[in-house]
Amino acid sequence: MAVHFPPSPGHRLGSVCAALLVVALAGCAEDRGTGTTAASSASPPAATSGPTSGSGAAETGSAAPETPGGSPAPSGNDVAPYDDTSTRDAAASFGAAQRLGDSLEAVVEGPRPGTTGERPVRAAPGTPVQVFTLTLTNTGSTPVDAVPWSFPVAVEGDEPATPVFDDSLGVPMETFPTIAPGDSASLEVAFSAEHDADLAVRVFDNTAPDHYVEFTD
Template sequence: MTALFPPSRGRRAGTVGAALLALALTGCSGDPGGGGPASSAAASSPETSGAQTSGAEASGAVEPGASASGTTASGAASSPAASGTPEPGTAGPRSAAPSGNDVAPYDDTATRDAAAAFGSTQQLTDSLAGTVEGPRPATTGQRPVRAAPGTPVQVFTVTLTNTGTDPVDAVPWSFPVAVAGDEPAVPAYDESLGVRMETFPTIAPGGSASLDVAFSAAPDADLAVRVFDNSTPDHYVEFTD
């Protein structure tokens, strides 16, 4: 059917212009550079987030649940060796000395170089002689060390004399051991008895120094006192009754 009133040239031009304007506006709204939906999609894309993760790894970021010190978030060490704890089935350090004695050549592993009676003098080395006097039974006071108050002890006086021509550092000789048979007696210290936690000094040629020592023991216990250089405790001189 033929239109009775066909549109005029101006109307047709206006319609075409409106369509072109709408098309242009639609193209602007989808432009990625305009901050629209396309820009948001690009910011959250896997490629972009992956680049950020790679940057974190490059900066030395630590994985979740771990700290820079090598421990987990709970504080547990990531390696057993880092804590210094022996692995299961392994033994830790072991001391051969019995309880109460720092150094104790009290058995067959040590060699007795000589024996002397209490009160006599015995040469210990080429330049050092020793004397042990005692025992003197006593009882500890109110503030002893390594013994309870009122503990029976035997007190001895150890005297060292430098018989050589050079000074002798006598500190290593400050730790004698007393034994009753094969059993060591625990050393004790008590200011009230004059038994202090001290050592021998350096002794000049011809000089002497004395040190009181005490051991927990009954008055009738038969103690033998072994004097030695504790840097080489496998040799000693024994003093007995």
């Protein structure tokens, strides 16, 4: 049975920030020379999570907090690729495999508590975070461009947790590559949250972000 979730903060900033993140991810992947697939073929669409009304920084007139590098870090999960029409297709426990579609299977392991180092992105140094490992396995017979599954969302209740990138935690700005039949690939993701926060991780296909699979304890 599909379960409807109310919108979460960040609706109006979602599409712009998500597009900017994709550009950053693509440049990051090229610079690292890791062979990670650029995200140009499957950028997050305009459908985003969002507040009800009047809760965004642009509407209230309050300035968004800044990261140590000086770039704005909007509150909430402004890159969440879902809105109030999204439904949960399935649920699984952390560490358990769950099918995402015809040829992909996902496992989310964690959480692992951590603290950001000196140069995190979208968080201040010393911020408590929870780190997860998202692993995708291609169970089909043809390669799968897995970039669209590179943007999981974490929520505590219905409140989103801001995604954080930090090389010192092993959480760089990267996306999934194309996965060959029978192969697997893993992506480290982190979210700003207290170590005792009860986070759920939602995995979306960004090319059609109206359905997701949720992983919890």
